Amino acid sequence: MSFVPHRRTALPALAVASVLALSACGGGADADAPAGAKGDSGFNTSPDQDRIRAEAVPEIAALVPEEIRETGALTVGHSSGGAPPLTFYADDDETFIGVETDIAQLVSDVLDLEMDTQATSWENLFLSVESGQYDVAFANVTVTEERKDLYDFATYRVDTVSFETAVGSDLTEVTEPADIAGLSVAVDSGTNQEEILLRWDEQNQEAGLEPLDLQYYQNATDYYLALQSGRIDVYLGPTPSVSYHAQVSGETELVGTISGGGEIKAEIAAMTLKDNGLIESLNAAINSLIETGEYQEVLDRWAVDAEAVSASEINPPGLPRE
Incomplete structure (x- = not known):
């Protein structure tokens, strides 16, 4: 049987509120804890994230297409639905946090670019990347053969x-x-x-x-x-x-x-518009972060270490077409 060409649906905002409410009154984060504190869950859900950061790598930054380098920023799209610990709103209901945001920050650092985070609906995420409004999506996107017709992928997690x-x-x-x-x-x-x-x-x-x-x-x-x-x-x-x-x-x-593919290996990847010249720098940045260890630190921080990859690949085999 063929696969649906859509990524797994993210938890809606109401679900995020429910999970965070549980963390405040059901054995999770302390609602009265100071910013940056961790509750029993071990997760920091405050807006003060003190993110793990990386150094710029000039030779990798030089791979970024000139039109993006000139802006000084990497515009990163996330799904606004929210799905902790992937991407979700912090306790202030304004700051986007999670493993996807942290990985995107590290990649931006290596590329010597500011991270410009943008949140939108899941459906609009793909249109925004296709139109060039977003340079890249870090949103728990699964690589599929159908998506590879329009987008390029650099893997960073097992699905x-x-x-x-x-x-x-x-x-x-x-x-x-x-x-x-x-x-x-x-x-x-x-x-x-x-x-x-x-x-x-x-x-x-x-x-x-x-x-x-x-x-x-x-x-x-x-x-x-x-x-x-x-x-x-x-x-x-x-x-x-x-x-x-x-x-x-x-x-x-x-x-x-x-x-995530059942009997078939599935992979999560950064997604950018096909042939826009950005995928090589994204792939090189992720591999650099794997080498230097910041990648593993982020996965450990959000307890997603079981989905770690040993190397990032460009456009690997994706889930089959329908």
Whole structure:
């Protein structure tokens, strides 16, 4: 079965508010903590981020196209939906923070450019890169063969998704389709993980197993309430966001992690307009950061180290076309 050519849907703003509320009153960050402090979750959600920074590398900065170098800034697009710890608003509801923002800052540093962060809807993100309004998107974008028609990619994370259950659930491990046969599973519509579940359900039914009951909700608050009430058995979502919620809330846990492409390797990448000349500098900057260690520091900071790559690649094989 073919893959949906869209990235995994980010958690809506309401979901972010819910997660951060849990961190303030459910064993997470202390609501009265001073700026820059960390709660029990270990994550800093204040606007005072004290980000990890990198030194400029002149030979890599020289690879940046002249029209961008002349502006003195790298215009970086993020999805405004928010999905901690990927990209989301800090406690001031204004400052964009997260692993994607931190990686973009490091790349801007290496390229000797200021980072100009812009947030927009997921759909508009691609149009803004295509039009040249944004130089690059750092927004948990999965490389697909269809997207490579219009965009160039420089990878910086492995794409994984995870199964999440309520603490104490009878479902303790998911490693193959049969593990979830007959269960009620929540998933975001039009995502890579939905396609995985559709394929798994087809395999289960061909093997004579019970079909899945796929459930769709408008926001994370709804599917987490459904999980706690027992209306659904399990949720399949992006590993960083699932892990963040489980750690901050203490009410859920991960019971299985697979590739964002299911049986196929999937990768997250910086995305820029095809053939605009920027991809070589982005790739070189990421590889430099991997070498010098700041890349790993950022992933460790946001507990996304399991998705680290040993090297950035330009336009690797992407998820297949439909």
